[in-house]
Amino acid sequence: METINGTPVTEEQIQAWADEAEAGYAVERFKKRGRPSLGSAPASVIPVRMEEELLAALLHKAEVEHLNRSEAIRAAVQAWVDA
Numbered sequence: 001m002e003t004i005n006g007t008p009v010t011e012e013q014i015q016a017w018a019d020e021a022e023a024g025y026a027v028e029r030f031k032k033r034g035r036p037s038l039g040s041a042p043a044s045v046i047p048v049r050m051e052e053e054l055l056a057a058l059l060h061k062a063e064v065e066h067l068n069r070s071e072a073i074r075a076a077v078q079a080w081v082d083a
Contacts, residue, residue, distance in 0.1 A: 038074075048073070 002009045037043070050058070062072035 002014065058072055058076075059069065062069055065072070067075065
């Protein structure tokens with residue numbers, strides 16, 4: 001008998017899973033993978049180098065404002081662009 005993580009699996013269960021797979025799945029019922037999108041188009045990843053002191057200040061400000069590092073950098077760039 002087949003097992004999954006030590007639990008016996010019957011031939012009937014295997015056949016039921018095969019039938020379900022052959023019938024197809026509603027894609028909407030599955031959890032989306034990956035990071036949430038930032039907008040309607042794919043985002044670009046932009047590596048940035050910065051001095052330790054600037055990074056420490058950024059991380060401190062991000063923590064105070066309950067942002068992650070990426071959110072803090074995006075907010076700073078957006079504020080600069082909007083100024």
